[in-house]
Amino acid sequence: MHESDIHDLSDDADYAVASKQGSSSMTRADDSKRSSYSDLEDAEIVYLKDNVTIHPTQYAAERISGRLKLLKQGSSLFMTWMPYTGQSSNARLSGRDKNLYTIRALSFSDIQSIRRHTPTIGWQYVIVVSSVCAGLAFPPLYFYSGGVREFLATIKQHVLIVRSSEDANLFLVNNFQDPLQKTLSSLALPGSLANRTPSSSSSPSYGNLEDKYTSADGHLSSMQQNNKQRQKSHDPARDISIQVLEKFSLVTRFARETTSQLFRESLVDGHGPNEKRRTNWASKEHQSQEMTSNDVEIVPKKVPVPSDPLEFDKLSLVWGQPRQRPLGLQEWSTFLDSEGRIVDPNALKKRIFYGGVEHNLRKKVWTFLLGYYSYDSTYAEREYAVLVKKSEYETIKNQWQSISPEQAKRFTKFKERKGLIDKDVVRTDRSLPFYEGDDNPNVRLMHDILLTYSFYNFDLGYCQGMSDLLSPILFIMKDESEAFWCFVSLLERLGPNFNRDQSGMHSQLFALSKLVELLDSPLHNYFKQNDCLNYFFCFRWILIQFKREFEYEKTLRLWEVLWTHYPSEHLHLYVCIAILKRHRAEIMGEQMDFDTLLKFINELSGQIDLDPILRDAEALCVCAGENGAASIPPGTPPSLPIQDSSIYYQDDSLL
């Protein structure tokens, strides 16, 4: 948004406050639209409702109340929603958070639909779907003081809204004051979609459509009829796309980005977008899909897939912030006081959770996230700690370096560990420039760090997978001692993943099954019926924190997000569920057995889009709330162990 737009509204107290808070990412008018509401000072308020609230998270303290208005200017109707300022209950929310949700002068020519929701428990709310910029669903607006009916009635007085023939609570907005513009805007959301619907099967012609609607002008009832007809028979994709958008406003944090991606995807593959959409969303419950694997030995059965219980209205409403830019050096410095202490660790963690860290800053920031440095340490303390820790590292390293070949002959356990590490470091990320080539010094460093760790924590020793965890840390730290200590910090939490009896892994897989039971009981039941409840198909994901599932850079991003432990220490389990949920229709529709599922999951490697998964994972985590936390037994990694002693005690008889 441009400042000038906001200044024009400065007589409105709400606007003035909002403009101070900075720009909004919610208002997405393009240049041509801007002029249409740049001067609303003479606009007439036709509707005003206080205590209209959004729920960015499930926490009552984070709800944002505000004032909803309908403004009439000339023949145009606008909607605004401004959060109140100075609300004590909103103390946890920054001004930026609040500002993000502000709806400034949304023209009804830019609205595609409004859906009214009347839950059995709780407040009535509406979801507004915009039609510009490939579509955007605004967060649900809860009418704490009632007034949804009046809201809709007022709109009806000023613009044409049509109740969907298929859903009595869905109101399609069509203001025919300017037929061409309306037609265009109604086409804008489905975009590619509309171009390929039967009514415009060849090349779409806006002119034709314009004619069609112009001719209907003035004949409201017949036009309504016409419009209904169009909804029903010519533009099924539109209803579906509204549902898709609304769904995103419910389950994910940034509808626009994701949906536009969805639309792009539907264009690039060979499917008609319609079919694709139907398969993905609208009727996946009733359609089985052709199996694409070569391994299919029989014609896939047609199996109805139980719907996702979190879809549409059944989900506690979640709408969060869009993912942000990674934390950069300049912003980082604002988190530090003059002596280098991190003033507000939670704010820092939250910031990193939503955006990650710029690559050149990772070396600094990871030391804190991993717990190598404490947040309240000063520059001087850290400088000193580096030296002490370096010397400590050398001492431990010397323990194995001083073992002579003669001594090693009679030290089987050492020989075996060293042999295993020798073999594994040359099989870890060797295709990366940092580790590639013969006699790569970084491979040598990895070897030394792992062997030193196996002396530092002799009970745990070395286990395959550790090199995968060390590789990115060494790549970022580029210093032997610091990489070692960061690795030590990481294994404080993830060490149990490598217990010889696999207890750490089993407890996480168990927690995962409990969470799936909570968040997607049909999927849980499916796994139960098909003997998949051990969740071994998620084993690699958890063991090495998805390291093999994403490209290297994405893994770094995911890890720093997970390490913030915001909003949960166990976000990685919600990441698992987010991925499983994205594929639930395939899993159940194709009736995958354990073997097929394992192979399917394995082959997702490199195919998972991180950002949408993170958004889903956060939404799931918020949605699960306390019930989710209660599903995870205390001490489940990466929680710090409940008691420190003997957690790494191993029955060594096997090695």
Add this chain to the structure above:
Amino acid sequence: MSYAYLFKYIIIGDTGVGKSCLLLQFTDKRFQPVHDLTIGVEFGARMITIDNKPIKLQIWDTAGQESFRSITRSYYRGAAGALLVYDITRRETFNHLASWLEDARQHANANMTIMLIGNKCDLAHRRAVSTEEGEQFAKEHGLIFMEASAKTAQNVEEAFINTAGTIYKKIQDGVFDSFGIKVGYGGIPGPSGGRDGSTSQAGGCCS
């Protein structure tokens, strides 16, 4: 691609004996000394022909480290064949064969065909296990035996295909029930995909 049968294979053995390299040599006909160590399980597949029938081998390449045994055990289910691999240059990998075999016997179908492979036979100068010892172990435990090299490809093709031949013969003889064998589009009608038919009509494997 259609096939008459699909055989599930599992490759087991200590870490670093060359399981993944054997698989890659068989499926891609290449040797890649630099590859990532296996976490959990990896998959490979190839079509072969036996008795003019197209047969698809779906091969499960498992992680070898002791810690992962409990996970690996869940992979045996439904396997028609297993390649049990050791490294002829590392004695301990041979010494651990009995424990691998015990796992296989306990968690796989009794009719699973097991091929013992002494890998890295190109490194004869560093040999720590003689061919005779390998043969002897195989004979004692009713396994097929071969020394092979994933690097030079020596006996790799044979190891996988001979195993399939043995499985195929068991089907012809009616020894096998549906275990680990799936009938494909072009195949004879018959039981498919079931994995709870734990009946084992004949105990011994051929050797």
